[in-house]
Amino acid sequence: MDVVKEVKLLKYQMSLMKHMVNAEEHPFFMFAIDHEFEENQVNAFLKALGVFSLRIKGEDISVLYQDDYLFSQFNLPLDNVYASSQPTLEELELYVSKIFYQKFELKYLLYSLKKQFIQTEVCDFFLQRLKTDLK
Numbered sequence: 054m055d056v057v058k059e060v061k062l063l064k065y066q067m068s069l070m071k072h073m074v075n076a077e078e079h080p081f082f083m084f085a086i087d088h089e090f091e092e093n094q095v096n097a098f099l100k101a102l103g104v105f106s107l108r109i110k111g112e113d114i115s116v117l118y119q120d121d122y123l124f125s126q127f128n129l130p131l132d133n134v135y136a137s138s139q140p141t142l143e144e145l146e147l148y149v150s151k152i153f154y155q156k157f158e159l160k161y162l163l164y165s166l167k168k169q170f171i172q173t174e175v176c177d178f179f180l181q182r183l184k185t186d187l188k
Contacts, residue, residue, distance in 0.1 A: 080165040097129075101124070103172070121134075
């Protein structure tokens, strides 16, 4: 099968799968499909959310600090990622722009994660900051 036919087939199969997946149960996965996120992008972002979770709770993250290929492929500065300070909205926006290479409403990404019960505390933390910044 030639490349053009393969791509058309994959796009059709993706369309069929989107009809099968319940968007209410898996809003982040639908967001990832709609925005054509790659696996390494999703993995890096979810790992960043995990680090943010530890930082928000004030837990020790020094054991996590290492030469991290997952973050380095997106040119994320490891000193910032593994800082002991509270994460900022600007930091989240920077990581999103470096990992996903595209613009979208950050609140929709956070709401999709929260509705799928992925790092809900981190999502609430940043959603609250988004509301505060809008006032």
